Amino acid sequence: MVRLTIDGKQITAESDKTILEVARENGIYIPTLCYHPRLIPIGSCRLCVVEIEGAERPMTACTTYVQDGIVVRTQTERLERIRRDALKLILLNHPLDCPQCDAAGACELQNLVFEFGIDQQEYQATRSSKGMREFATPLIRQWADRCVMCLRCIRADHEIARAWAIELVGKGYEAEVGIRDPAACISCGECLRVCPVGALTERVSRIKARPWQQQKVLTTCNYCSLGCQLELNIFENRVIGVTSQDDKGANRGSLCVRGRFGYDFLHGTERITRPMIKGAGNWKEVPWEEALSYVAAMINKVILSSGPGTVGGLISPRCTNEEVYLFQKFMREVVGTNNVDTTGRLCLEPYRLAIKEVLGRDYLPSTLDDVADADCIVVVGGDLDRDNLIAANRVREALWRKGAHLILVHPRRVRLAEEADCWFCLRPGDELVWANGLIHLLLEKGPEAWAVGVEAVEGLDALKEAAKKFTPEHVEELIGVSQELLTEAAQHLAKAKRPAFICSPPFGQQPYGVDQVKGLVNLALLAGALTGGGGFHFVGPQANMVGAVEMGATPLLLSGYRPGNGRGLSAVEMFQAASKGELKALFILGENPLITLPRSLVEEGLKALELLVVQDMFFSETAEQAHVVLPALSFAELDGTYTNCEGRVQRLRKALEPPDGLRWEGEVLSDLAAFMGKEMKAESPAGTFEEIRGVNPLYGGLEFEASDTQLRGGGRDNLLEKAVFSPVGPTQEGQEEGYPFLLSVEGIFYNHLTGSGPQRRAQGLAKVFSYPYLEMSAEQAEEMGIGDGDKVKVTTPWGEVQVEIRRSEGMRKGVLSLYLPFYEVDASQLVGPQLDAVSLVPAYGRIPARLEKV
Amino acid sequence: MIVPLLRGLRLTLKRFFSRPVTIQYPEQKREVAPRWRGVHFFERNEKGDTRCVACGLCVAVCPSNCIHLVAVELESGERYPETYEINVTRCIFCGFCAEACPVNAIKLGKNYEFVDYRREDFVLDKERLLANAPKEG
Numbered sequence: 001m002v003r004l005t006i007d008g009k010q011i012t013a014e015s016d017k018t019i020l021e022v023a024r025e026n027g028i029y030i031p032t033l034c035y036h037p038r039l040i041p042i043g044s045c046r047l048c049v050v051e052i053e054g055a056e057r058p059m060t061a062c063t064t065y066v067q068d069g070i071v072v073r074t075q076t077e078r079l080e081r082i083r084r085d086a087l088k089l090i091l092l093n094h095p096l097d098c099p100q101c102d103a104a105g106a107c108e109l110q111n112l113v114f115e116f117g118i119d120q121q122e123y124q125a126t127r128s129s130k131g132m133r134e135f136a137t138p139l140i141r142q143w144a145d146r147c148v149m150c151l152r153c154i155r156a157d158h159e160i161a162r163a164w165a166i167e168l169v170g171k172g173y174e175a176e177v178g179i180r181d182p183a184a185c186i187s188c189g190e191c192l193r194v195c196p197v198g199a200l201t202e203r204v205s206r207i208k209a210r211p212w213q214q215q216k217v218l219t220t221c222n223y224c225s226l227g228c229q230l231e232l233n234i235f236e237n238r239v240i241g242v243t244s245q246d247d248k249g250a251n252r253g254s255l256c257v258r259g260r261f262g263y264d265f266l267h268g269t270e271r272i273t274r275p276m277i278k279g280a281g282n283w284k285e286v287p288w289e290e291a292l293s294y295v296a297a298m299i300n301k302v303i304l305s306s307g308p309g310t311v312g313g314l315i316s317p318r319c320t321n322e323e324v325y326l327f328q329k330f331m332r333e334v335v336g337t338n339n340v341d342t343t344g345r346l347c348l349e350p351y352r353l354a355i356k357e358v359l360g361r362d363y364l365p366s367t368l369d370d371v372a373d374a375d376c377i378v379v380v381g382g383d384l385d386r387d388n389l390i391a392a393n394r395v396r397e398a399l400w401r402k403g404a405h406l407i408l409v410h411p412r413r414v415r416l417a418e419e420a421d422c423w424f425c426l427r428p429g430d431e432l433v434w435a436n437g438l439i440h441l442l443l444e445k446g447p448e449a450w451a452v453g454v455e456a457v458e459g460l461d462a463l464k465e466a467a468k469k470f471t472p473e474h475v476e477e478l479i480g481v482s483q484e485l486l487t488e489a490a491q492h493l494a495k496a497k498r499p500a501f502i503c504s505p506p507f508g509q510q511p512y513g514v515d516q517v518k519g520l521v522n523l524a525l526l527a528g529a530l531t532g533g534g535g536f537h538f539v540g541p542q543a544n545m546v547g548a549v550e551m552g553a554t555p556l557l558l559s560g561y562r563p564g565n566g567r568g569l570s571a572v573e574m575f576q577a578a579s580k581g582e583l584k585a586l587f588i589l590g591e592n593p594l595i596t597l598p599r600s601l602v603e604e605g606l607k608a609l610e611l612l613v614v615q616d617m618f619f620s621e622t623a624e625q626a627h628v629v630l631p632a633l634s635f636a637e638l639d640g641t642y643t644n645c646e647g648r649v650q651r652l653r654k655a656l657e658p659p660d661g662l663r664w665e666g667e668v669l670s671d672l673a674a675f676m677g678k679e680m681k682a683e684s685p686a687g688t689f690e691e692i693r694g695v696n697p698l699y700g701g702l703e704f705e706a707s708d709t710q711l712r713g714g715g716r717d718n719l720l721e722k723a724v725f726s727p728v729g730p731t732q733e734g735q736e737e738g739y740p741f742l743l744s745v746e747g748i749f750y751n752h753l754t755g756s757g758p759q760r761r762a763q764g765l766a767k768v769f770s771y772p773y774l775e776m777s778a779e780q781a782e783e784m785g786i787g788d789g790d791k792v793k794v795t796t797p798w799g800e801v802q803v804e805i806r807r808s809e810g811m812r813k814g815v816l817s818l819y820l821p822f823y824e825v826d827a828s829q830l831v832g833p834q835l836d837a838v839s840l841v842p843a844y845g846r847i848p849a850r851l852e853k854v
Numbered sequence: 855m856i857v858p859l860l861r862g863l864r865l866t867l868k869r870f871f872s873r874p875v876t877i878q879y880p881e882q883k884r885e886v887a888p889r890w891r892g893v894h895f896f897e898r899n900e901k902g903d904t905r906c907v908a909c910g911l912c913v914a915v916c917p918s919n920c921i922h923l924v925a926v927e928l929e930s931g932e933r934y935p936e937t938y939e940i941n942v943t944r945c946i947f948c949g950f951c952a953e954a955c956p957v958n959a960i961k962l963g964k965n966y967e968f969v970d971y972r973r974e975d976f977v978l979d980k981e982r983l984l985a986n987a988p989k990e991g
Contacts, residue, residue, distance in 0.1 A: 099911065
């Protein structure tokens with residue numbers, strides 16, 4: 001701590017802060033233009049100059065660190081003159097096309113010029129106009145004339161996203177922001193966000209409006225489970241853009257391409273606005289009362305004739321906590337069945353079960369902030385950059401700002417692989433052997449390599465016994481990993497004081513998925529990630545994946561992970577039961593099982609149903625098979641809460657007025673219950689949250705409209721308390737005869753089920769990622785004579801699809817990866833109906849497959 | 855009593871022989887002042903379309919909130935008013951919109967003859983504003 005004086009005010013501050021940071025914290029204003037709180041200051045705009053007593057010349061506040069005893073003055077005549085002149089020189093080349101510029105009204109330069117009372121361009125210079133031009137991504141336009149050379153965009157690209165897509169080109173007066181490599185651009189929009197002027201503008205929305213005409217509504221992103229906080233910019237009941245604030249949420253202003261540009265599906269065509277009943281093959285629009293009384297009568301009929309156990313419910317993990325809670329309450333209390341599930345559970349369950357077994361609890365309290373502080377990070381599973389960019393950027397922050405080491409397990413040479421210290425190019429399903437190999441090496445090194453207090457944990461001896469045979473030689477033999485690399489990784493983990501583990505699907509969604517995750521949790525526990533370390537994280541694809549399970553949309557548990565009375569049918573089992581005639585009525589809310597679950601099974605099940613009710617925003621493939629279709633609200637049209645992967649409970653706020661006649665899910669369900677002759681009250685989202693607080697012990701002390709970050713389940717008690725090492729041996733799985741490849745069907749990718757396929761609902765995202773492809777090793781493709789873009793037929797024991805090939809350099813041979821969310825390729829056909837015995841999750845990873853050129 | 859009556863009639867009689875002050879509207883039309891603020895019109899650009907760049911300043915300055923603008927960005931990157939409507943029944947003809955316009959697109963013309971049967975017809979859209987522009991010469 002140091003003591004200093006700024007403008008006569010005595011201030012005590014931490015010594016690793018700059019004068020600017022300290023001044024801002026204490027409410028002292030210093031003008032800036034090139035400074036951004038998330039970026040390393042460069043002091044180029046010269047607007048933040050301050051005078052320090054004893055120093056001859058003024059200093060830039062953003063790059064000067066505080067020192068003990070200094071006396072700083074921020075407002076003097078001399079400083080005013082310097083700042084004015086600096087601003088006039090910045091204005092030298094700035095076109096005064098404010099009326100035409102998108103930024104006008106929210107432009108930092110405009111504000112500064114206004115503040116300094118500059119009303120003309122005093123200095124003039126001739127410079128040829130560059131006009132508008134294409135940028136590294138088609139989602140952003142560049143107006144080079146308006147650039148003030150603050151370099152914030154380039155720094156954001158290099159320091160936050162670390163994509164190196166844009167770079168400063170040219171020298172001296174000719175220097176400008178140029179494109180270094182358009183292929184490297186990940187369209188995250190970080191550059192757009194930090195641009196202080198209108199040099200970079202958003203291109204998704206055709207409609208533009210001035211800041212004073214817009215309302216900004218702070219809400220939670222509905223794509224992945226990181227729960228980024230963003231502001232929807234509303235003009236005349238339309239979302240025309242997305243902005244973000246530096247101090248809100250775990251993302252601190254950063255967003256990925258989906259969050260920033262993937263909003264236009266909200267205004268997509270094919271929106272369902274009226275309830276519809278299918279009669280004689282034709283859809284008929286009916287009033288709500290008629291549709292609900294029909295559904296109620298049909299459900300009552302099924303209950304009377306074959307019992308409540310023949311009714312099932314499937315809810316989307318993008319529904320709010322309140323909706324999920326009411327839906328499972330409706331199924332359990334009004335219908336009287338435990339047959340309720342969500343696809344979010346299919347991602348979360350292997351992880352939850354593994355944690356439960358090793359640590360004796362259902363969830364972990366670690367946050368992503370812990371990752372940024374870690375000194376060794378292990379990333380296993382999906383491609384974090386494509387699926388959960390903000391988590392990947394936190395990893396990068398730790399890597400290059402704190403010098404952490406990265407151990408990556410992924411079959412493709414993904415972006416993080418370039419930055420990893422040890423990249424293990426494993427086939428999906430080999431993670432357990434790999435983890436056991438590392439456990440073996442760590443145990444060999446002795447207690448100084450382990451976490452503090454781990455020696456007292458039960459089961460250590462059993463772990464030693466189980467890990468004994470996983471010598472580096474044996475591991476190399478089993479999964480083809482070099483011994484040196486494994487030893488190096490073990491070295492990093494042994495030295496690490498605060499290791500962190502991040503895993504994501506399809507890890508855990510393979511055969512023996514729970515065992516796979518358990519192997520990793522054992523390793524994390526041994527290495528110290530769970531005792532004062534960076535934590536063990538599971539980041540998933542769906543926004544309210546965690547919340548949906550915690551609200552009780554699971555056949556095994558009640559809300560808050562409480563044991564229920566008996567077990568219902570899981571998502572896949574419901575369709576199996578339906579095809580056998582054991583399930584007769586199914587209520588699907590916001591879910592599209594034809595695309596997300598094993599297709600052949602779902603098709604068969606849907607055909608056999610007596611009643612299929614689908615409630616969705618759009619007319620999905622599944623909705624076409626339904627008997628009754630009900631309209632649903634979008635995430636921007638309702639109030640509620642989401643629980644993100646860290647356990648943050650965050651608000652969704654109503655930003656748009658829904659189309660006429662659309663109703664909140666609570667009203668629909670309570671009306672439906674009334675038509676069935678039962679009572680189920682649901683007043684409002686806030687009222688329902690109140691009810692959840694009373695019922696769900698994890699949500700006890702939380703508030704619906706919280707002003708601060710709130711984590712469910714409370715504090716970080718001792719995680720070792722109930723910990724028991726749960727050693728897992730090798731699982732018995734060989735390559736299937738006739739299927740030389742292992743296919744992973746990844747559920748997420750950029751568009752994530754909003755339909756950038758033929759539906760073209762998310763048109764902005766479709767500009768960047770418009771078609772599905774199958775990735776395979778470039779080397780192997782060469783051997784097989786398959787070129788980039790060739791059509792191939794992928795066959796698994798359950799189905800086949802035709803898809804384009806994309807060669808992937810450095811990818812593990814014998815591994816294929818395909819993405820689920822493109823509707824034109826039915827990737828779900830390839831997924832088998834077998835379930836993991838414990839987690840009831842179908843295998844999306846490690847599907848045996850073969851490949852033929854078409 | 856008769857005298858004042860005759861005096862009055864004398865004035866009346868005198869007027870019979872002086873120049874009349876009444877303008878025979880609508881046959882005869884009065885020339886308006888150069889700064890007259892009549893019905894609005896759009897100036898055209900070289901392409902013949904409106905000069906308006908949809909900056910929204912007229913909307914911001916309008917004291918009676920009678921301008922409705924939906925700005926869009928064309929593929930070329932230009933801003934363009936997709937919808938531009940002035941509700942003349944609300945307009946107070948203050949001329950602030952013309953004053954605020956940075957590209958001199960919206961102006962108040964000299965026309966003061968604006969009658970119709972329905973309220974909707976008093977909403978000037980882009981086409982009508984363009985058509986309102988005074989003829990050359």
